[in-house]
Amino acid sequence: MRAPPDPAALAAALRRGDRRALARAITLVESTRAEDRAAAEKLLALLPSSGDSLRLGISGSPGVGKSTFIEAFGLTAIRDGRRVAVLAVDPTSQRSGGSILGDKTRMPELAKSDRAFVRPSPAGRTLGGVARRTRETILLAEAARFDLVIVETVGVGQSETAVADMTDLFLVLIAPGSGDELQGIKRGITELADLLIVNKADGDLEPAAKRAVADYRHALRLLRPRAKSEGEMVVAVSALKGRGIAELWRQVVELGAAGRRRRPAQARAALWQEIGEGLLEALKGDAHIAPHLAAVEARVTDGSLTPTAAAREVLEEFLARRR
Numbered sequence: 001m002r003a004p005p006d007p008a009a010l011a012a013a014l015r016r017g018d019r020r021a022l023a024r025a026i027t028l029v030e031s032t033r034a035e036d037r038a039a040a041e042k043l044l045a046l047l048p049s050s051g052d053s054l055r056l057g058i059s060g061s062p063g064v065g066k067s068t069f070i071e072a073f074g075l076t077a078i079r080d081g082r083r084v085a086v087l088a089v090d091p092t093s094q095r096s097g098g099s100i101l102g103d104k105t106r107m108p109e110l111a112k113s114d115r116a117f118v119r120p121s122p123a124g125r126t127l128g129g130v131a132r133r134t135r136e137t138i139l140l141a142e143a144a145r146f147d148l149v150i151v152e153t154v155g156v157g158q159s160e161t162a163v164a165d166m167t168d169l170f171l172v173l174i175a176p177g178s179g180d181e182l183q184g185i186k187r188g189i190t191e192l193a194d195l196l197i198v199n200k201a202d203g204d205l206e207p208a209a210k211r212a213v214a215d216y217r218h219a220l221r222l223l224r225p226r227a228k229s230e231g232e233m234v235v236a237v238s239a240l241k242g243r244g245i246a247e248l249w250r251q252v253v254e255l256g257a258a259g260r261r262r263r264p265a266q267a268r269a270a271l272w273q274e275i276g277e278g279l280l281e282a283l284k285g286d287a288h289i290a291p292h293l294a295a296v297e298a299r300v301t302d303g304s305l306t307p308t309a310a311a312r313e314v315l316e317e318f319l320a321r322r323r
């Protein structure tokens with residue numbers, strides 16, 4: 001068995017901006033081995049605070065152009081002096097090696113740049129585990145002097161919420177002409193999104209992109225009649241042609257400064273989430289309780305016990321055993 005790396009040495013290498021150290025540190029926080037977990041926590045405690053980073057969440061359905069967009073957008077940020085880390089969150093997908101290849105070939109320049117770091121998502125695991133690991137990975141990237149951290153999610157629903165809850169600004173990419181432009185509004189995604197970005201505004205798709213922008217602006221005015229600047233919340237770009245990307249970058253920098261104010265509340269929410277998950281883990285790992293959980297669940301399933309009564313029973317037993 002390999003010994004975990006020395007946290008102090010790793011922290012020092014991170015502070016120098018060493019990308020290989022960053023890769024090793026991420027592997028460490030992703031590990032579930034107890035001694036790695038202990039080393040990871042020591043490492044995290046040694047890291048400097050996050051400085052002036054901008055944390056950006058990006059989501060959008062498969063094929064909308066996320067990777068192409070991140071390539072163009074990330075290179076624009078690099079030209080503006082940033083160092084860019086791209087992290088992926090993909091809790092549902094089982095694709096592993098494939099996504100690494102796919103992402104890196106769709107971001108060829110970014111993957112080559114020495115001012116960028118692209119980390120694909122390890123597949124599997126629960127959303128809670130993924131969220132904690134990603135939060136920690138953001139801190140590692142920031143300690144390694146990456147001042148634009150892009151968290152991409154290809155998952156839907158909960159993973160979008162998880163990413164929105166750990167970033168300063170959340171962008172949702174939309175494809176035009178898919179016939180379901182307003183589906184995002186139905187799914188409530190616009191409540192999470194700070195900016196809706198209609199991609200592929202080029203060639204044959206340009207008229208459809210313009211319509212999509214108008215449709216979304218209209219829908220947002222109906223949904224949030226009191227807000228003033230909904231028009232500016234929807235923009236059209238072409239990631240492929242690089243159109244609208246520089247303007248969007250300026251807008252993101254501006255909005256991101258305000259979005260940073262969310263961090264204290266996000267940290268508080270993460271604390272309670274971790275406490276909740278820790279308790280649940282302890283409960284499910286309790287040698288006396290765990291064997292009965294399946295039976296309790298079966299009684300709730302067949303209706304012979306209410307969820308409330310069952311939960312009270314389980315919790316009372318769990319808590320009584322700790323007194």
Ligand SMILES: Nc1nc2c(ncn2[C@@H]2O[C@H](COP(=O)(O)OP(=O)(O)OP(=O)(O)O)[C@@H](O)[C@H]2O)c(=O)[nH]1
Binds near residue numbers: 199200237
């Ligand atoms: N016309 C046009 N095509 C684009 C644009 N951006 C991306 N595409 C194309 O759309 C396809 C999907 O692009 P990706 O960047 O791989 O999309 P993705 O959202 O990362 O896809 P997944 O990783 O599978 O979720 C590719 O064929 C791209 O070339 C654009 O701005 N205009």
Ligand SMILES: [Mg+2]
Binds near residue numbers: 066067102103106
């Ligand atoms: Mg992609």
